[in-house]
Amino acid sequence: MATDLRTSPHMIPFSPPRIDDRTIRAVEEALRSGWITTGPRTKEFERRLAAYCGVDRAIALNSWTNACELVLRWFGIGPGDEVVLPAYTYCATANIVEHVGATAVLVDVLEDLTLDPEDVQRKLSTATKCIIPVDIGGLPAIMRRIMSMAEGQRTTFKPAQGNMPQQLLGRPLVLSDAAHSFGARIQGRPVGAQADITGFSFHAVKNLTTAEGGALTFHLPEAFDPEEVYGWFNVMSLHGQSKDALAKSRPGAWRYDVTAPGYKCNMTDLQAAIGLVELERYDRETLPRRRAICERYQDAFATDQRFVPPVLEDSERTSSFHLYMLRVRDASEGQRDAIIEAISRHEVSVNVHFRPLPLLTYYSGRGYAMSDQPNAYRHYAREISLPVFYDLSDAQVDIVIAAVKAAVEEVLGPSAD
Numbered sequence: 001m002a003t004d005l006r007t008s009p010h011m012i013p014f015s016p017p018r019i020d021d022r023t024i025r026a027v028e029e030a031l032r033s034g035w036i037t038t039g040p041r042t043k044e045f046e047r048r049l050a051a052y053c054g055v056d057r058a059i060a061l062n063s064w065t066n067a068c069e070l071v072l073r074w075f076g077i078g079p080g081d082e083v084v085l086p087a088y089t090y091c092a093t094a095n096i097v098e099h100v101g102a103t104a105v106l107v108d109v110l111e112d113l114t115l116d117p118e119d120v121q122r123k124l125s126t127a128t129k130c131i132i133p134v135d136i137g138g139l140p141a142i143m144r145r146i147m148s149m150a151e152g153q154r155t156t157f158k159p160a161q162g163n164m165p166q167q168l169l170g171r172p173l174v175l176s177d178a179a180h181s182f183g184a185r186i187q188g189r190p191v192g193a194q195a196d197i198t199g200f201s202f203h204a205v206k207n208l209t210t211a212e213g214g215a216l217t218f219h220l221p222e223a224f225d226p227e228e229v230y231g232w233f234n235v236m237s238l239h240g241q242s243k244d245a246l247a248k249s250r251p252g253a254w255r256y257d258v259t260a261p262g263y264k265c266n267m268t269d270l271q272a273a274i275g276l277v278e279l280e281r282y283d284r285e286t287l288p289r290r291r292a293i294c295e296r297y298q299d300a301f302a303t304d305q306r307f308v309p310p311v312l313e314d315s316e317r318t319s320s321f322h323l324y325m326l327r328v329r330d331a332s333e334g335q336r337d338a339i340i341e342a343i344s345r346h347e348v349s350v351n352v353h354f355r356p357l358p359l360l361t362y363y364s365g366r367g368y369a370m371s372d373q374p375n376a377y378r379h380y381a382r383e384i385s386l387p388v389f390y391d392l393s394d395a396q397v398d399i400v401i402a403a404v405k406a407a408v409e410e411v412l413g414p415s416a417d
């Protein structure tokens, strides 16, 4: 069985991965095959990811962060360029912008915690080269609006000389941060074929994991050749080397060239072996179980005035049920922290997603002010994420619910009704 990560044997953990005999066998088979770096399993995983998302091509890499940083480099984004992204996200979304020397322009979020399209519209400028909506908790951002805003920039967009993707696209790139939303739906169709490029994370705590890992799906206009785009990412994720290990393993095919100093962020077949098992049972087992857990929470909290339940579904969108982001309606930030302490005393692990970027030392030092993003702060200050993972039983969900309600009473007093 999986190593026990709990500090107490009774503690309900937050989101341990689902590792069972099938996962272990798949990794063992990969080890025994001798292909432990990028090879046939990675290529198969990519084909299946593309098919799942309904796109021509997907590439599997070693993290969301490196995959999406590579996207910014592909699109030639650098100093003087602006990238619009929400203040309410994980630091990775903004860190990649810092890595390439561009400027992150922060926007506020809506009540459903996704980025506010009106605020995006206000922040667009002639320097905007990319918009990164975040599907926070697994709920897709309002992608149609964002795509049409990007289209609206066509007349003022100034493509960089010497960057072919900017010239072909002729407007800002929409790169979806779908680190939380693999398997979420927009109008019934899986996330991955709405933005120009979608980035997924397969980090250990994410819905679908490869231990560490990430992928991109490409959904670019016709002017782009999917094979050429895939080829660029494939080569640049491996030092810029014209042939990967698999291609070089063919008889007589040893000679390679390097045409640009690439990066090193390929996925290994050990990771892909885990991913193939995860993907195969994703719609049949993972998503239905996560949905059932979130709906059990929803039944307990949506009818209780002390809480603001998360949006899991509306007429256009269905969450991937990655996080159950509960808010305590009348709690201050300090009271929320006290509630979390009380919940831990009831032996339940919870989390907060996320400290908005302006609260982080680096970003406040760069001049970003929390007061410019009032909604992000208001939501964050009241937010508590509850455990959601495949092996969480209904009985444990009920223990979590009781612990949260008891903790809120301990800190805020008995409920009015």
Ligand SMILES: *Cc1c(COP(=O)(O)O)cnc(C)c1O
Binding pocket: 062, 063, 064, 065, 066, 089, 090, 092, 093, 134, 177, 179, 180, 200, 201, 202, 203, 213, 214
């Ligand atoms: C996890 C996460 C990332 C980073 O993913 P990695 O695969 O760890 O690089 C990016 N954005 C969000 C919103 C995340 O939660």
